[in-house]
Amino acid sequence: MNSIKEIYKIGYGPSSSHTMGPQKAAEIFRSRHLEAAGYRVTLYGSLAATGKGHLTDRAIEMALQPLPTEIVWSPDVVPSFHTNGMLFEALRADGSVEAQWTVYSIGGGSLAEEEGSSLLKSSIGEDVGEGSSSVYPHRYLSEIQHYIESEGLSFWEYVERYEGPSIWNHLADAWAQMQATVKEGLENDSVLPGCLHFRSKAKQYYVRASSFKPSLQSRALVTAYALAVAEQNARGGKVVTAPTCGSCGVVPAVLYHMKQAHGFTDRDILKALATAGLFGNVIKTNASISGAEVGCQGEVGSACVMAAVATNQLFGGSPQQIECAAEMAMEHNLGLTCDPVCGLVQIPCIERNAIAALRAQDVSLYALMSDGKHTVSFDSIVETMKNTGHDLPSPYKETALGGLASTYK
Numbered sequence: 224m225n226s227i228k229e230i231y232k233i234g235y236g237p238s239s240s241h242t243m244g245p246q247k248a249a250e251i252f253r254s255r256h257l258e259a260a261g262y263r264v265t266l267y268g269s270l271a272a273t274g275k276g277h278l279t280d281r282a283i284e285m286a287l288q289p290l291p292t293e294i295v296w297s298p299d300v301v302p303s304f305h306t307n308g309m310l311f312e313a314l315r316a317d318g319s320v321e322a323q324w325t326v327y328s329i330g331g332g333s334l335a336e337e338e339g340s341s342l343l344k345s346s347i348g349e350d351v352g353e354g355s356s357s358v359y360p361h362r363y364l365s366e367i368q369h370y371i372e373s374e375g376l377s378f379w380e381y382v383e384r385y386e387g388p389s390i391w392n393h394l395a396d397a398w399a400q401m402q403a404t405v406k407e408g409l410e411n412d413s414v415l416p417g418c419l420h421f422r423s424k425a426k427q428y429y430v431r432a433s434s435f436k437p438s439l440q441s442r443a444l445v446t447a448y449a450l451a452v453a454e455q456n457a458r459g460g461k462v463v464t465a466p467t468c469g470s471c472g473v474v475p476a477v478l479y480h481m482k483q484a485h486g487f488t489d490r491d492i493l494k495a496l497a498t499a500g501l502f503g504n505v506i507k508t509n510a511s512i513s514g515a516e517v518g519c520q521g522e523v524g525s526a527c528v529m530a531a532v533a534t535n536q537l538f539g540g541s542p543q544q545i546e547c548a549a550e551m552a553m554e555h556n557l558g559l560t561c562d563p564v565c566g567l568v569q570i571p572c573i574e575r576n577a578i579a580a581l582r583a584q585d586v587s588l589y590a591l592m593s594d595g596k597h598t599v600s601f602d603s604i605v606e607t608m609k610n611t612g613h614d615l616p617s618p619y620k621e622t623a624l625g626g627l628a629s630t631y632k
Contacts, residue, residue, distance in 0.1 A: 224361070224505070227503070229504075230466045231464060233396065234332060234468070235461055235465050237456050237458075237567070238278075239467040239468040240328045240514070241270060241328070243282075245279050247328045249311070250540040253286060261292065262312065263293040263314060265297055265309070267297050267308035268307060269302075272298040273563060286294030304618065305328075305515075309326055330512040330522075332464055362384070362505075363505065364549075365602050366512075366606075368532060379495075382497040402475070404455050404462050404475060405479045407451075408451025408460075413458075415457045416457075417457075420570050424454070425447050441480070448472075452475050453471065456472070457573060466503040468568070469519075469572055471576075476577070481537055491537060495533035496533065499530065503529045506553075507525075509602070511612060515621040515622075518558070518611075518621075519560060519561040522561070523572075524552070526554050527553070531551070531586050532552075532587075540590065541595055544595040547593060549607065551583065559575075560619035564631050565623065
């Protein structure tokens with residue numbers, strides 16, 4: 224597995240796969256072909272189907288400016304490697320093609336080339352295209368559990384052992400941005416961009432939650448925090464993928480509440496983020512976190528897993544209880560479709576972040592009350608999610624052609 228730094232990326236919404244990934248790909252292509260007279264970019268599959276709602280064209284054009292860029296939309300062409308395919312072409316002055324590059328946005332802002340399925344390093348300043356090196360020697364959670372049991376480690380200590388001390392600086396930056404996004408979202412009550420004219424609700428929910436009795440206030444606040452982050456993402460604001468932009472409100476909402484209401488320190492939170500990132504990494508490695516590939520179960524479902532294990536660890540859960548919480552979080556998101564209305568990351572995406580944050584707390588509590596023993600393993604549920612996602616028809620995988628996107632008028 225690669226570094227969990229690939230799970231937590233700071234960038235601008237509304238979509239990690241449809242905005243961050245294409246923009247990074249455009250920056251890479253431009254750096255390789257600075258002498259081009261112009262560019263042409265063909266978007267395939269889900270990128271073309273919902274790209275306008277996700278501002279894909281704008282992100283690419285900004286990265287390739289000031290040279291002229293032609294965007295070609297080909298939603299009916301679905302590459303076999305991954306639906307989010309892009310063909311970049313560098314053009315000469317006479318319009319002929321000087322060079323071309325096919326690349327895929329595979330979720331969470333990560334990129335891949337089909338040859339050898341090599342993952343690309345996508346952070347600014349890195350030597351992109353050489354393939355990122357593996358950080359962890361294990362691929363499946365069962366292997367990780369066996370190792371930490373034999374070594375007497377916790378999940379977060381396992382992360383530190385293989386990532387090195389630098390991981391804490393990365394997680395600290397991610398946590399700082401998560402908190403900033405929550406605060407910004409709670410202060411912003413504007414109408415979100417796009418044809419739905421959807422008005423943000425986070426500030427309103429936060430005010431109402433403050434008047435509730437403690438028994439209701441806790442859950443109401445978590446809802447407000449999740450809405451705050453998801454709405455900022457919908458505005459194109461600065462967020463942290465956890466593991467994607469579309470699901471970026473779940474983990475911050477739960478952890479922000481853990482700090483505010485339960486007094487956990489930032490150091491406690493960083494350890495929880497390390498464990499959450501590890502579980503998100505297992506999902507990304509063995510299945511997918513791309514809504515265009517496996518539906519929203521890969522995005523919100525994965526975020527629910529991450530928030531659940533973070534919460535469980537903070538409240539003293541054992542490795543077995545943490546794994547139990549993770550399995551339940553994904554199990555009860557199986558089959559969740561990605562059907563954004565008008566191709567916007569608003570309905571039902573924003574509300575799903577809030578519901579997933581609440582569910583993460585519920586399954587964490589359920590696991591804490593148990594002894595951690597359960598029938599279905601986390602590795603099994605990840606495989607099930609992958610198979611379920613591949614069985615979903617394409618209209619339910621971020622194309623805005625099925626489900627709620629097709630029935631809402």
